[in-house]
Structure formats: C-alpha cells, structure tokens
Amino acid sequence: MNIKANNLHFSYGNDEILRDIDFEITEPKIYGLLGRNGAGKTTLLSLLGSFRVPTSGQILIDSEQPFENARIMQDVTFMYDKDYTGESDSPSTIIKYLKRYRPNFDLEYAESLLKKFKLEGKKSVSKLSKGKQSAFNVVVGLASRSPITIFDEVYLGMDAPARDLFYKELLQDQELHPRIIILSTHLVSEMEYLFDEVIIIKDGKILLHEQNDRLISYGITVVGNKQAIQKFSEGKNVIHEEQLGDTRSITLFGELSTAERASAKELRLDIAPVSLHNLFIHLTEEGN
Incomplete structure (x- = not known):
C-alpha cells in the first residue's frame, strides 16, 4: 500500500492545525513521526486513520480517499491512548472479536503477546492499570498485521521493560511481516534505532522527510x-x-x-x- 498527501490542510474553526502538508510513503518501513506538543502529529495520524476528513487538499491511500472507505479502513490500524472506561471484557475476549473485523489479524500471535505482557487474566480492560492498557494497545496493533499500522504514543504508562519488549516484538514482526508502520513519539533517544525514515512536523507543516541514517549524517x-x-x-x-x-x-x-x-x-x-x-x-x- 502507499500513502500520499497533497496540499493537505486541517482546521478547527479558525485555528489552522495542519497546512501545506505534502509527503509520500511507498515502502514497508518503520517511519518515525516527530514533533513537539501541538505540532499536529495526532491530527495528521487521525486523518490517516479515517477519524477525520481534511479541511482542504487530500490524503490518499492506494489512490483512494480513506474516510468511510471500507476496503481501505480494514487495512489501516490506528492505535492511540484510548479511554477504556466502561469496557467490561477482558483482553483475551476482545482479541477474539477483533479477528472478525481485521482480515490480517493473527489471533495466535495476539494470545502469545498477551502472555508476554502478562495480560492473559480475566480482569476487564477498564480495570487494568494505565501501563497494562497501553500494552494491550500494543498487542492489538502488532497482531493486526495491517498493511498500515499506526502507533500514536502508545507507550504512555508502560515501564521500561514493557517498552523494551514492545520494541523487540516490533522489529521481529516487521522482519517477518513487512508493512508500513508509523510511530509517533516523544521518546526520540529511546526509539530512534527503530526508524528507517523520519518525518518531522513543526507548526503544522512538514519540516523534513528523510532516511534516518542520512538525516543523522x-x-x-x-x-x-x-x-x-x-x-x-x-x-x-x-x-x-x-x-x-x-x-x-x-x-x-x-x-x-x-x-x-x-x-x-x-x-x-x-x-x-x-x-x-x-x-x-x-x-x-x-x-x-
């Protein structure tokens, strides 16, 4: 799959969040999306995840607009800091439901990840700690094996060993099942070794998009x-x-x-x- 943004703009009323966004992603790599608070990272990712529509310009996935596009939406997984208040099912129950809606979802892999992150109990997701809820988001994102998988600061609340496990699983599964993975993060020093390419956004505009090793040089x-x-x-x-x-x-x-x-x-x-x-x-x- 591929992603292309052309002259993309997004506004909340008179507040322009994104402007003049142009970029293209064509290869199954791990992309780091970096930007300071308020730069527009989450807004951009929500457009990719079909949660919003642009104010003007366009964003295309496989040359199609993703919003309310069933074919595209089932191939895009957008994991973010979700509010699980009121969710009464356990992680093991929820992943069984997900298999119905995501064609690439690997239930066996998801169950193995639940064990690694110590999420295999019967406790409902709403009663899990913040770190455990974040780990559950990681499980869903990795096991989805969607052609486009987006992690928007999903590590929030996870301790260092859990984050390290996430990074190892991410690299191993990407090697076995290559896809477009986009990681939005503030933990640049901790995660920079994961990135094949880096996109930096500043004040709602793309500052640069470059291969990681070349950018560092x-x-x-x-x-x-x-x-x-x-x-x-x-x-x-x-x-x-x-x-x-x-x-x-x-x-x-x-x-x-x-x-x-x-x-x-x-x-x-x-x-x-x-x-x-x-x-x-x-x-x-x-x-x-």
Missing part, C-alpha cells in the same frame, strides 16, 4: 576557539550554538565536504556527529 557539532568557529561557520546552516569563555560549540545542519573537513582540521576544530534526539530538538527550536 546531516547533524554535525563543531567545537573550538570562538574566532575559528566564527570563520568556519560563515555561510553554513547553524541551528544551535553555545559558548563558554573562548570556547564555542555550534551545531550545523548539512553535509560537510572533504575540503570543509580539512579546513576544520587546520583550524583545530573538533567535529562530532549529533544524535537524532538532539537534532530534533535543535531543528524544532523557536527561531529555526
């Missing part, structure tokens, strides 16, 4: 004498800087040529890569 920290840094940084895209006494540190966004690296060496400057976590922070800072 764009982030470079340069440290040295402030005069030398000033000379070296001329004409470059500086997205962050700090200074302590005569020592200055800058973060650049963009690849350095062989000649530029040689110049940095001549100026006695230290060059180091930047993690995706720090790159995300600097790129989405106010003023950048």
Whole structure:
C-alpha cells in the first residue's frame, strides 16, 4: 500500500492545525513521526486513520480517499491512548472479536503477546492499570498485521521493560511481516534505532522527510576557539550554538565536504556527529 498527501490542510474553526502538508510513503518501513506538543502529529495520524476528513487538499491511500472507505479502513490500524472506561471484557475476549473485523489479524500471535505482557487474566480492560492498557494497545496493533499500522504514543504508562519488549516484538514482526508502520513519539533517544525514515512536523507543516541514517549524517557539532568557529561557520546552516569563555560549540545542519573537513582540521576544530534526539530538538527550536 502507499500513502500520499497533497496540499493537505486541517482546521478547527479558525485555528489552522495542519497546512501545506505534502509527503509520500511507498515502502514497508518503520517511519518515525516527530514533533513537539501541538505540532499536529495526532491530527495528521487521525486523518490517516479515517477519524477525520481534511479541511482542504487530500490524503490518499492506494489512490483512494480513506474516510468511510471500507476496503481501505480494514487495512489501516490506528492505535492511540484510548479511554477504556466502561469496557467490561477482558483482553483475551476482545482479541477474539477483533479477528472478525481485521482480515490480517493473527489471533495466535495476539494470545502469545498477551502472555508476554502478562495480560492473559480475566480482569476487564477498564480495570487494568494505565501501563497494562497501553500494552494491550500494543498487542492489538502488532497482531493486526495491517498493511498500515499506526502507533500514536502508545507507550504512555508502560515501564521500561514493557517498552523494551514492545520494541523487540516490533522489529521481529516487521522482519517477518513487512508493512508500513508509523510511530509517533516523544521518546526520540529511546526509539530512534527503530526508524528507517523520519518525518518531522513543526507548526503544522512538514519540516523534513528523510532516511534516518542520512538525516543523522546531516547533524554535525563543531567545537573550538570562538574566532575559528566564527570563520568556519560563515555561510553554513547553524541551528544551535553555545559558548563558554573562548570556547564555542555550534551545531550545523548539512553535509560537510572533504575540503570543509580539512579546513576544520587546520583550524583545530573538533567535529562530532549529533544524535537524532538532539537534532530534533535543535531543528524544532523557536527561531529555526
């Protein structure tokens, strides 16, 4: 399956949440959707999950509009922080119902995941802890094996061992059953190794969409004498800087040529890569 957004806009009344959104996803990979609070991540994912319709522009899945499209909707699973108040059934009961509505749902795999996350008891989902409810969302999302599977901050409330189990299962099942998986998260440093591609959204617009390894290669920290840094940084895209006494540190966004690296060496400057976590922070800072 593939996803394509063309000049996508979404507004709540006069409040424009998404604007000028254009992107395309065509390969079965794990995509990290990153953005600060209020950037528009959940709104964008809810459009993909057919929970809403765009104000203008369009979003297409397999060249069709997904909203109220039965064929498309059964192939898209959107897992988010659900409110299970009033849900009287246990996890093991609910997954049996889900098999009826999701053609790719693997009930045997779901039951094995319930055991791994210690959810196989008879207690209703509404009476589970927040972390256990999040783990149940993970089980449903993974076992759905939908061609498009979306996890919108589903780890909320899960402790570190449960999150680690989720990541391992995600990678293993993606290898066995490749599909488009979209992960929205704030835990960038913890999850960045999962991503094949990264989409960063800022102020309701797509800031960039790039392969993870290539994106990381764009982030470079340069440290040295402030005069030398000033000379070296001329004409470059500086997205962050700090200074302590005569020592200055800058973060650049963009690849350095062989000649530029040689110049940095001549100026006695230290060059180091930047993690995706720090790159995300600097790129989405106010003023950048």
